[in-house]
Each structure stands twice: as C-alpha cells, then as structure tokens.
Amino acid sequence: MKSEREITCIVCPNGCKLEVICNDTLIVKNALCPKGEEYARNEVMNPVRTVTSTVKVCDGVLPLVSVRSNKPVPKEKIPEIIQLLKEVELDAPVEFHQIIYGDILGAGADIIATREVKRSK
Amino acid sequence: MIIDKDVIIIGAGPAGLAAAVELKKNGVEKLVVIEREPFAGGILNQCIHDGFGVIKFNEVLTGPEYAQRYIDQAEKLCVEVLTSSMVINMSREKEITVLSPKGLVVYRAKSVILAMGCRERTRGALGIPGTRPAGIFTAGVAQHFVNLKNIMIGKRIVILGSGDIGLIMARRLTLEGSKVIAVVEKMSYSNGLARNVTQCLEDYDIPLLLSHTVINIEGKERLKSVTIAKVDDKGEPVRGTSQKVDCDTLILSVGLIPENELSKDAGMKLDEVTQGAVVDENLQTSIEGVFACGNVLQVHDLADHVSNEAEKAARSVINYLANGFEPQSKVEVIAGMGIRYVIPQAISGKRDTTFSMRVDRQWVDRKLNFSTCGRLIKSFKYKRLNPSEMVVVNLKTSDLKDVESLEVSISEE
Numbered sequence: 262m263k264s265e266r267e268i269t270c271i272v273c274p275n276g277c278k279l280e281v282i283c284n285d286t287l288i289v290k291n292a293l294c295p296k297g298e299e300y301a302r303n304e305v306m307n308p309v310r311t312v313t314s315t316v317k318v319c320d321g322v323l324p325l326v327s328v329r330s331n332k333p334v335p336k337e338k339i340p341e342i343i344q345l346l347k348e349v350e351l352d353a354p355v356e357f358h359q360i361i362y363g364d365i366l367g368a369g370a371d372i373i374a375t376r377e378v379k380r381s382k
Numbered sequence: 383m384i385i386d387k388d389v390i391i392i393g394a395g396p397a398g399l400a401a402a403v404e405l406k407k408n409g410v411e412k413l414v415v416i417e418r419e420p421f422a423g424g425i426l427n428q429c430i431h432d433g434f435g436v437i438k439f440n441e442v443l444t445g446p447e448y449a450q451r452y453i454d455q456a457e458k459l460c461v462e463v464l465t466s467s468m469v470i471n472m473s474r475e476k477e478i479t480v481l482s483p484k485g486l487v488v489y490r491a492k493s494v495i496l497a498m499g500c501r502e503r504t505r506g507a508l509g510i511p512g513t514r515p516a517g518i519f520t521a522g523v524a525q526h527f528v529n530l531k532n533i534m535i536g537k538r539i540v541i542l543g544s545g546d547i548g549l550i551m552a553r554r555l556t557l558e559g560s561k562v563i564a565v566v567e568k569m570s571y572s573n574g575l576a577r578n579v580t581q582c583l584e585d586y587d588i589p590l591l592l593s594h595t596v597i598n599i600e601g602k603e604r605l606k607s608v609t610i611a612k613v614d615d616k617g618e619p620v621r622g623t624s625q626k627v628d629c630d631t632l633i634l635s636v637g638l639i640p641e642n643e644l645s646k647d648a649g650m651k652l653d654e655v656t657q658g659a660v661v662d663e664n665l666q667t668s669i670e671g672v673f674a675c676g677n678v679l680q681v682h683d684l685a686d687h688v689s690n691e692a693e694k695a696a697r698s699v700i701n702y703l704a705n706g707f708e709p710q711s712k713v714e715v716i717a718g719m720g721i722r723y724v725i726p727q728a729i730s731g732k733r734d735t736t737f738s739m740r741v742d743r744q745w746v747d748r749k750l751n752f753s754t755c756g757r758l759i760k761s762f763k764y765k766r767l768n769p770s771e772m773v774v775v776n777l778k779t780s781d782l783k784d785v786e787s788l789e790v791s792i793s794e795e
C-alpha cells in the first residue's frame with residue numbers, strides 16, 4: 262500500500278517540510294540533513310520526543326527543578342510520564358544532571374535534572 | 383567612590399554570559415557582569431523545553447542546560463557576576479550606577495556591552511476592548527509562574543498570538559492538565575517556528591486559528607470569556623464571524639520589545655523598526671565604546687544566534703580596547719523591498735560583515751539581493767522566507783569593495 266504524507270522535521274530550527282512516501286520501502290524527500298531522514302522514519306514507525314517537565318523540591322532556593330528525559334521516549338507515554346513526575350518530591354540540594362527517575366515506565370530513558378537547586382539556608 | 387573597569391556588561395543572560403566568556407578568554411581581566419535577577423542565565427532559566435544548542439554545540443539542550451554551559455565557563459574563568467543588582471543609569475561617559483545588595487555602586491568603564499534582553503508586549507499595547515479581570519498573562523509571565531514558582535495559572539485557556547513562547551506554553555499547560563482551547567493568530571501564518579507548531583500544537587491536537595483575533599474580553603473578577611472573530615487581509619474583524627469562548631485565562635504571545643530604557647536615557651540612537659540600537663558592523667552603537675548584542679539589539683528566535691552575536695560584540699570590544707575608537711561606519715544599509723529591517727544599519731565595507739534581517743511577509747522561491755546604486759553585488763536563493771525566522775548571511779570584504787550604500791531586497795528568481 263502506498264501512502265504519502267508531509268512531516269515538519271523538529272530536529273532543528275530549519276523545520277524542513279519532509280515529504281514521506283511509504284511503499285515497500287520508505288522514501289524521504291526535502292531533508293537538508295541526514296537527521297531529517299531518521300526523524301521521518303521514527304515518525305512513521307514509532308514517534309518519539311524528549312520529555313521536559315518540572316519536579317517539586319523541598320527546602321530548595323526554588324520550589325521546582327526542571328527535568329528532561331536523557332533520551333527521546335515514545336510519544337504516547339508522555340502524559341503518563343508527566344503524571345508520574347507529579348508524584349515525585351525531592352529534597353534539596355539537587356545536582357545538575359542528577360538522575361531523578363531511572364528507566365521511567367520502562368521506556369529506556371532516565372529523567373535527569375537540567376539545573377541545580379541549592380538548599381535554602 | 384567610583385570603581386574603574388575595562389568592560390561592564392549589563393545583563394547575565396545568554397548574550398551577557400557569552401560576551402563575558404569571550405572577553406575573559408582573550409585576556410580582558412577588569413570585567414564585571416551586572417544581573418538584576420538572583421541567578422545568572424536570564425530567561426533561559428524558565429525555558430525548560432529542549433531545542434537549544436543545535437547550532438552552537440550540535441547537541442539538543444534545554445534552556446537551563448544551555449545557560450549552564452556558559453555559567454560553568456564563566457565560573458572557571460573567574461568572571462565577576464554581580465547578581466540581584468540593577469543598573470539604574472548609564473551616562474554617555476560610561477558611568478554606570480548600580481543598585482546592589484551592598485547599596486549604590488558607581489562604576490566607570492572604558493567600554494560597555496548592552497545585553498539587557500527584551501520584554502513582552504502586553505494587552506495595553508494591543509488595546510483589546512473589554513473589562514479588566516484577573517487571568518490575563520503574557521506568555522513569559524505564565525512560563526515563569528508554572529516553571530519556576532509552581533503556580534498554575536488557569537484551567538481553560540485561550541492563547542492570543544502564535545509566538546514561540548505561546549506555542550511552548552500551549553504544550554506545557556496541556557501536559558499540566560489545563561485545557562488549551564485554541565491558539566488565535568491574527569496573521570495568516572504562524573509567528574513561531576514551524577517545528578513548534580508541529581511538536582507543541584499538532585502533537586496535542588490544539589487548534590491554531592489563523593487570521594483570527596480576540597476582539598473583546600469579558601468577566602468581572604476573573605476572566606469569564608473572550609470573543610474571537612475572523613479578520614480580513616487588512617486585519618479588521620469580519621462582521622458576523624464572532625464567537626464567544628468560555629475561558630478563565632488568556633495568554634498573550636504577541637511580540638517582544640528590546641528593553642532599551644537605559645540606552646534611551648543615555649541619548650542613544652535607536653532604530654524605529656527593531657526598537658534596538660542603531661549599530662555598525664562592530665555592533666557599536668551611536669555612543670563611542672558602547673556595544674549592543676542579543677535581544678536588546680534585535681529580537682532573536684534562537685539563543686544560539688544570540689551567543690554568536692554576543693561573541694562578535696566582545697571581539698569588537700577587544701579591538702576597541704587595543705586600537706581605540708573607530709567612528710560609526712558611513713555606508714548606509716537600506717532595508718528594501720520585502721525586508722523589514724537589516725542589522726547593521728551602517729557598515730565600513732572594510733571587513734567581512736555579518737548581516738541579520740527579517741522579511742516583512744512570507745516569501746516562496748525568492749532571491750535575497752545585496753546591491754549598491756543599482757549594481758547587484760551578491761544574491762542568495764531561498765526556498766521559503768518567513769517573518770518568524772531571522773535570516774543571517776555573511777559577506778566578504780571583497781564583496782563589499784567600493785560600496786557607497788547597500789540595499790538589501792527580495793526579488794523573484
């Protein structure tokens with residue numbers, strides 16, 4: 262079965278409008294770089310995204326620490342991951358790139374802190 | 383008492399930090415960065431989403447991580463960053479008055495780099511009719527509450543304007559449990575990057591209503607509803623198309639304005655279009671020894687471009703400290719057909735020059751031309767050009783030989 266779709270690449274700010282033709286094989290046109298082709302393949306087979314959010318911190322100079330997944334995760338798991346992170350409460354200090362949640366939902370990605378939060382005096 | 387410095391940088395966001403690191407690496411020792419907030423990093427601290435650093439580091443980072451790269455370098459190089467300190471005045475003699483936790487401090491610098499960034503346009507600037515209830519936020523303020531303060535701002539949300547921060551907040555608030563009813567954009571195209579429309583709106587089935595705007599705001603204590611209408615190609619609401627949408631929150635993502643109050647007070651010449659300083663190819667302003675970079679010069683869509691511009695300003699400062707004053711260049715750069723603005727506004731034509739600009743509308747399959755007195759110097763082909771995407775091109779000294787004035791314009795292929 263042949264199908265065609267247009268996908269906007271999200272890898273970089275260029276936002277290439279990729280033309281994807283699914284036949285027996287997958288053909289990707291209009292990509293300015295190889296990353297676009299890889300993105301289009303993923304997007305058709307198994308769309309993934311890096312998830313970013315915040316997690317509560319007790320006794321920190323800020324009440325939240327920003328976090329992300331250290332690898333892209335399946336798109337459909339994102340709402341559930343966000344819900345899981347809402348339950349997490351950390352004690353300050355939180356270190357830069359500290360692992361907040363290992364292998365979240367078995368997605369093969371760790372959730373890591375994207376900044377440090379020092380303890381408030 | 384006046385403290386003497388070689389260079390003072392106002393603002394420790396992406397521009398100020400990149401400039402400081404570049405200066406210190408090149409041996410400028412007497413340097414201080416003055417930051418209003420308690421932390422360095424500027425607006426990047428609340429931009430927790432990813433997409434930063436692709437150009438600069440060939441890696442995908444979040445805002446705080448991108449900032450951390452520069453904070454780490456600045457710390458390693460022992461750059462002095464004065465936080466919780468606000469510059470309240472800058473004189474033409476480059477005396478800088480700072481309100482700091484230690485009291486009032488006055489610095490005198492040989493050179494100043496302006497890196498104050500920008501602020502958001504508000505409801506007042508749009509003049510939307512209606513009541514004045516609680517529940518109306520600019521996108522950046524909403525981002526600050528949600529990402530740094532752990533305060534949710536509303537449950538049913540309409541976003542006016544499709545700037546990148548608005549798009550990013552549409553996704554963020556959806557994931558946090560709010561219902562984002564629609565993003566409403568007056569223009570016939572998105573003002574944000576294409577990738578943000580895809581990953582922030584389409585991924586979450588949030589409608590983008592192009593050629594629509596909010597024509598009324600209703601509610602007494604808290605926002606109750608907004609009225610949305612279609613607009614014609616002149617931007618005027620079309621009769622009979624209005625509909626009332628129940629919501630408790632309206633987010634405005636309708637543009638950014640360089641924060642140039644200090645520059646204005648110092649009598650600096652500003653550009654009416656960019657609302658930033660008029661600069662030459664060294665990024666020097668109309669005041670000798672004062673340079674500008676980042677969003678205080680022109681609103682950028684990428685932090686990576688801000689860092690590049692700041693490094694360029696720093697190199698100009700190094701040259702200024704070593705070789706003295708070079709008067710603002712004389713060759714005028716004109717934004718011609720299809721171009722909204724070009725920076726720098728004047729060049730000498732004596733060195734390789736980076737130009738950044740924005741087009742005034744969407745263009746497909748067009749050429750971007752540089753010409754002097756009707757003679758074409760250089761031309762670049764583009765598949766598409768969007769007002770939301772800054773265009774950066776470099777010309778060589780050889781290209782700029784014998785230019786008397788330089789016009790940048792768009793033409794058909």
